[in-house]
Amino acid sequence: MRDRSSRTVSYSVDLVLVTAMGNDLAVLLTRSTGERERWALPWRIPQAGETLDGAANRGAHEALGEPPSWMEQIGAFGDAKRHPGDVDISVAYVGLVPHETASPRAGYTWFPITEVPPVSPRQRAMVEAATKTIQARLDQAPIAFRLLPATFTLSELQQMYELLLGKRLHKASFRRALQAAWLVEPTDEWRSEGRGRPAQLFRYLPKKRRRAQRGVRFDFLFP
C-alpha cells in the first residue's frame, strides 16, 4: 500500500453543493481550518480503498445529513492555485439538493452564489465550473427537478428553469414543451398560495418516449 500517513496528502475531493434559495442559487460553505481563508467548500481526503465517487458521497452526506439528489464530477483542479488542504490536486463534484429538505449540519452555511465570500482560488474556480456544468446539463438531464421538492407546481418548475437559464420563458411555450416530453404527472392535490387561483401539484415521473430526432445544431457561440 501507499504511504498516506505523511502530513502532505496528494489529493482531495471537494464539493460544490448547490440549492435554490429564493431567486438565487446557493452554495454550501464551511469554516476553513486554515488561517488565511475564512470559508471553504466542504472537502475530504479519500480514505484507503475509497472511490472518488464514494468520498464525494460521504462528504455530501456528512455535510447535509442526506445524499444529494444529483451529483456529478466536474473535474480535477490543480494548477498551483492554493487549496485549504494544501493538496496537489483536487477533484471537484457538483451536487444538487432541494432547498426544502436540505438542513445542513452545524458549521455549514448556504451562501447565495453571487455573494460567495473569498475562498481559495482553486475552490473559486470550482464554483464557477459548477455553474457552467449545471447550465450545460440543463438540456441533457432532468436536473431542474432535483432542485425541487417531490411535488411542485408548474409555475415553480418554470421559475426554476428561468433561474437556471437566466432568462424569462413564455408560459404557454414552456408547458407545451413539457407536455410533449411526458416528464411530469399531475397529482390530485392543489395548493392555494395567497391570492390567485390555486395551482395543481405535479410530480416528476418520466414516461418512456423516443428521443426527438433533431438535426445538427450549430447554435454554439465560438470563443
Next chain:
Amino acid sequence: MRDRSSRTVSYSVDLVLVTAMGNDLAVLLTRSTGERERWALPWRIPQAGETLDGAANRGAHEALGEPPSWMEQIGAFGDAKRHPGDVDISVAYVGLVPHETASPRAGYTWFPITEVPPVSPRQRAMVEAATKTIQARLDQAPIAFRLLPATFTLSELQQMYELLLGKRLHKASFRRALQAAWLVEPTDEWRSEGRGRPAQLFRYLPKKRRRAQRGVRFDFLFP
C-alpha cells in the same frame, strides 16, 4: 516541497487523442511499459510546477509532434481500477487532431475506436468517457472542424458530423443550418475527386452573430 522522488507517484495525466480515420474515429495508443498490458493511452507524470493542462499539452506534443487542435479535460479517474503507472488517480484529457496532418512519433499507433485492444480498465473507462464528451461537445463547440484540415468540402464536413453523431443527415437541411450559422467561408478553390462534379473548398471562419434564442428543450433521455 513534496516528496516526488519515491517510486509511487500519486497521479498521472492520461491522453485520449482522437482523429477521424476513414469512416471511424481512432485513438492513439502506445506500447505499455508494464507487463500485463500491451497497449496503453499515452500518459505523463506532471513535473514539479507543471499545471495539469500543461502536462497534457506536453504529452500530446511529444506523441504527435504538434499540439492537438482542441483539448479538454474529461475528469479524474481512480476507483481502484488499475493503471499502467500504478498511480492513485489519473486525470484524463481528450484531444482532437485532423488526420491529414497528424503523424504520430515512433511507438504510437492509431487504433479504430471500435477495435481498441485491451488496455487497463481505468484507461478503458477514459476512452468511453472521451467519446461521450465529444458527442456532448458537438453542439456546444465547433469541434467537428477540429478533425478536418484547414480547407474542406461541405460533403466532408457533413460526413464528419454523420460520423460523430452516428446517423445520416439530410444534405439540404445540413447546409441550410450551416448557412444560417455563418461558420464557414468559401475559398476560390475547387477539388475534383474522381468522378462527379467538383466540390468547392471551404474554410472554418465564424462571423459574429447572436446566439439563437431557443426555449427550453426537454429532449434528454432520462436514465
Next chain:
DNA sequence: GACTTTAGTCGCTAAAAGTGACTAATTCGC
C-alpha cells in the same frame, strides 16, 4: 360585487426542420 392576482388554455403566426426532386459539372464506358 368589482378589481386584482395567479393558474391554465387556445389559436394564430412565424420560424425551423424534413424531404424529394431538380439542375450542374465532372468521369467512365463505349
Next chain:
DNA sequence: GCGAATTAGTCACTTTTAGCGACTAAAGTC
C-alpha cells in the same frame, strides 16, 4: 463524341416547433 453514372449544390413544398397575445378560471382584497 455521347449517354449513363456519380457527386455537388439548390429549390420548393410540407410538417413540425416555437413565440406570442388573448382568453377563461378560481382564488383573495377591498
